[in-house]
Amino acid sequence: MITIRPAREADLDGFLTLASEVEHWFGPMVHEPGFHRAVRAHIRDGAALVAEAADPATAAEPGLAGGLLFGPEPPTYHVHWLVTAARLRGAGVGRLLMAEVLRRYVTGPGTVEVITFGPDHPGAVESGARVFYERLGFRPGEPADPGPEGGSRQLYRLDVPVRRG
Structure with a gap:
């Protein structure tokens, strides 16, 4: 079972482990102070979520199952970073x-935006x-600006209607 919860400062190492699994697609993060600052700022602002594997069968390897950094400012929201552990x-x-x-x-109403890989990017x-x-x-x-590793990027959008209570 996977549970989702707000990230805590103690999750920084888990975010770095996730980042290490995708640096070949996104460029350097683990040893980049800017990435550390971004993760801490999102955690401090309550705009970071983590996924944990609660089932011992799926949690054979310790660490986070995934992490997400979000920009919650309407009307244009931003997924700043979303990574799932390779094993999951x-x-x-x-x-x-x-x-x-x-x-x-x-x-x-609003729009959620994310920049992801362009169609020709290996990732x-x-x-x-x-x-x-x-x-x-x-x-x-x-198209969006290339990533730090030089790969192509593209903007994706999701239109969100007014949520009814």
Whole structure:
């Protein structure tokens, strides 16, 4: 079972472990002070979520199952960073994180934006990121600036209607 909760300062090492699994796609993070500051700022601002594997069968390896950094300022919300642990990709962790972030922070009307891999980026297929966002209802937008590793990026958007109580 996967549980989603707000991140705590003690989760920084877990975020760094997740980052180490995707640096080949995103560029350096683990040893970058700016990344550490960004994670701590999101945690401090209550805009970071983590996924934990609560089932001992899926928690054979210690650490976070996933992490998400979010920009909760309406009307244009931003997914700043979303990573699922390699051992659990495809198990619904990312979907659970996104469902919780939408439930917790997004009231609508508005738009949720995320910059992910461009169609020609090696991580686009291997990570499944583009298909993941499309299955959640995001639609591809305009190209974005290349990532720090030089790979192409593209903006994706999700329109969010007013949430009815």
